[in-house]
Each structure stands twice: as structure tokens, then as C-alpha cells.
Amino acid sequence: MNTFLSYLSITALFAFVLLPVLLGLARERRISRELREAERRREERLPEAAGAAQPLTATRRPYLRSWARI
16 A cells, blocks of 8 residues: 555646646747747738738747746
């Protein structure tokens, strides 16, 4: 019984540690998907004029920010 409780406590500890990480990853993926979709819709809506200067667009960093600095 003592071994079972030890395994259960370690599993619960991992769950408490990994839950914020997984939620942060899911949030970042959702935001990235929304940004890609908005950019695609913007490109479809605004046809490019021949020879017109292109506006500068901010690029998204490829690494994930820490959830603590949001």
C-alpha cells in the first residue's frame, strides 16, 4: 500500500507541474493559428497593387515565451 501511495503522489506532483506547461503550449498554438488565419484572410481581402510598396509586418518569434511573463 505504501508503494502505491508513493506512485500516486509522484504522479500527482508531475500533473501539477506539467499542467501549466501544457496549458501554455495550447494557448500559444491557438494564438499562432489565429494569427495565421487572420493574415491569410487579410491577404485574400486586399489584392496587391502592381509596384506598390509592401507594408512591414512583424514576424512572430519561433520560440515560446514563458507563461510567467505574460
